[in-house]
Amino acid sequence: GQNIDQPTEMTATEGAIVQINCTYQTSGFNGLFWYQQHAGEAPTFLSYNVLDGLEEKGRFSSFLSRSKGYSYLLLKELQMKDSASYLCAVKNSNYQLIWGAGTKLIIKP
Amino acid sequence: GAVVSQHPSRVICKSGTSVKIECRSLDFQATTMFWYRQFPKQSLMLMATSNEGSKATYEQGVEKDKFLINHASLTLSTLTVTSAHPEDSSFYICSFPREGSVTEAFFGQGTRLTVV
Numbered sequence: 001g002q003n004i005d006q007p008t009e010m011t012a013t014e015g016a017i018v019q020i021n022c023t024y025q026t027s028g029f030n031g032l033f034w035y036q037q038h039a040g041e042a043p044t045f046l047s048y049n050v051l052d053g054l055e056e057k058g059r060f061s062s063f064l065s066r067s068k069g070y071s072y073l074l075l076k077e078l079q080m081k082d083s084a085s086y087l088c089a090v091k092n093s094n095y096q097l098i099w100g101a102g103t104k105l106i107i108k109p
Numbered sequence: 110g111a112v113v114s115q116h117p118s119r120v121i122c123k124s125g126t127s128v129k130i131e132c133r134s135l136d137f138q139a140t141t142m143f144w145y146r147q148f149p150k151q152s153l154m155l156m157a158t159s160n161e162g163s164k165a166t167y168e169q170g171v172e173k174d175k176f177l178i179n180h181a182s183l184t185l186s187t188l189t190v191t192s193a194h195p196e197d198s199s200f201y202i203c204s205f206p207r208e209g210s211v212t213e214a215f216f217g218q219g220t221r222l223t224v225v
Contacts, residue, residue, distance in 0.1 A: 004152070042202050042216035087152070099152040
């Protein structure tokens with residue numbers, strides 16, 4: 001089967017750094033996505049990795065290791081508005097998006 | 110600004126009635142569209158892929174007679190939940206692949222359906 005695993009919930013402090021991990025097993029690989037989703041809203045695109053390495057975009061960075069089936073999303077200088085769920089998704093060989101259940105990130109002052 | 114308009118954002122209906130959810134692209138055309146369902150604390154589950162002018166392709170376990178999808182034009186797709194039951198209460202989201210891009214997709218704002 002295909003599955004995406006990520007922690008259910010994480011807590012971090014405002015101003016700090018947090019890393020959200022994602023491991024995947026899919027039928028083929030055509031890219032990995034990270035989305036942010038606030039409760040009751042649609043996901044918002046954050047990043048895309050298709051080659052190994054680190055992609056940096058402002059306070060957010062995403063890393064991919066295809067050989068390990070592993071990615072992480074790194075959030076720096078955390079702000080209260082970063083409290084949300086972070087979804088990892090992989091596009092498989094059929095170009096279908098397989099979604100993780102999301103990691104709820106709680107930011108404390 | 111938003112490029113996909115989905116409405117209603119929230120709907121409460123009685124058990125046994127039908128509900129139609131519309132998803133409209135505002136400034137682009139899409140031949141393919143995805144409908145997802147998301148239960149609380151769970152991942153987005155693909156329900157079906159709709160293609161303009163042809164029948165939708167449903168994922169395993171999704172009843173095609175219960176979830177009617179119409180993709181009549183390149184800018185509009187509708188999902189109708191027929192004879193809704195409380196277990197159909199969920200968050201429904203449409204998504205258009207971004208033409209010419211292998212990365213992004215445009216999502217609607219989502220519809221929170223509550224069946225009482």
